[in-house]
Amino acid sequence: MSKNTPQAIRGTQDIFGADAEAFAFVVETFERVRKLYRFRRVEMPVFEKTEVFSRAIGETTDVVSKEMYSFEDRGGESLTLRPEFTAGIARAFLTNGWQQHAPLKVATHGPLFRYERPQKGRYRQFHQIDAEIIGAAEPQADVELLAMADQVIRELGIQGVTLHLNTLGDGETRSAWRAALIDYFGVVKGELSEDSQERLEKNPLRILDSKDPRDRKFVADAPKIDTFLSDEAQAFFEAVTNGLDAAGVKWVRAESLVRGLDYYRHTAFEFIPDEGSEAASKLGSQSTILGGGRYDGLMESLGGAPTPAVGWAAGIERLAMLVGGPEVSFDPTPVLAVIPDSPSMRAEADRIAAHLRSLSSGDYYIWSAFKQHGRKLADKAKNDGVDAILFVRDVPDVDDRLHLTNVSAPSEEAMREMFYVLARLPAPYRALSGEN
């Protein structure tokens, strides 16, 4: 690499090859499932006014206080590259009058930006798939949203991942619980880890899932959310769990699952790889694959009318790490290479390739390359994983012009399939010779 070539920005990725295939597979699967559940597609701006995020997510959260890519535009306005989807979608809901469509089910995917130290499964520009139900207070909305998340993960073929579920109660429940936790941990503050002493000020709920053994011994006897739950909040959570059972979505209760952002109420959840599973080892130290919850207070923080809503987002890179390695093929469609035997047959081969492409209904793909011919090109095609090769020979007899060789599946059936493809060619290409 020349020292004169600029390098990529830290924490960004140039996704290529098998990784890019896995990425596309995740997005395509999500699109299919989202249509199945009739979530409407939305496209959102990649940047917003900074206050959209600072007001919605909460000034004291790590995301807002130290992880945002914020900058002034030429008019002196503070803008921010979106660190998540929910705040922007909430803003759009309010500014575009989407109330008229409530309850509104929307889905999107795209890049997000967080100024963090990159590591496995975590980047400064990363990508999420996202689903939201806005304007529905019913626990059935939570259930459907979670069933959809569960289906996405299953259709991706991901094993060993479990839904961890908790309730944070309503606003009053959450503040009462928070106050009790501050009291409880405040007494033993000196014995807590340095991180948790700080968390006591900023986000006491987070002490509950600290990994530090100094904190862990106090966590077991910490005040439980269930004691503070109002009757309504309790009933809501039960309705959600009953609905999940009815829908056949497996879940476990995770009492210490709190989510980092201020806007969560009631349902909070994460899909997490099971301890010791293959999925867990593929993810490195990242554990959450998909996370979300109910955010009934968010619209008000943006100056809108109280509007109940639930949503989730999942990291595409993290999902892609779990859907298989280079050996996994995401598309079984057969690939036919069209190869000129000699330079003189180049134009003829190109014509045949063009014919075959225009005749394809997506049941096969045509491979071609722009230089070389004969054996050398055939070797390249095989390396690229083509299933069959059609040689275009320079012979006087048109009937001998096309020669088919099956590469990947030596079965007669596969060979017949390829002959069937070639049968669609117009004259004078009808005849051909080949093996099997």
Added chain:
RNA sequence: GCGAUCGUAGCUCAGUUGGUUAGAGCGCCGGUUUGUGGUACCGGAGGUCGCGGGUUCGAACCCCGUCGAUCGCCCCA
């Protein structure tokens, strides 16, 4: 923001206690090969050893700094 490990060809990596002209495989380019299915054969190009400084007769190798990568902490998807 903190810590650990690592930067040699396009890629993956060798490179002895510091010692002549820094190597291999793959890929790439050219030639031969008319093709049985990720193993044909011959030849070739390609590297200021991340960058800067220092030690030394001599540095890819030792020291300092810097940038980057990887992994972990924090936090999150």
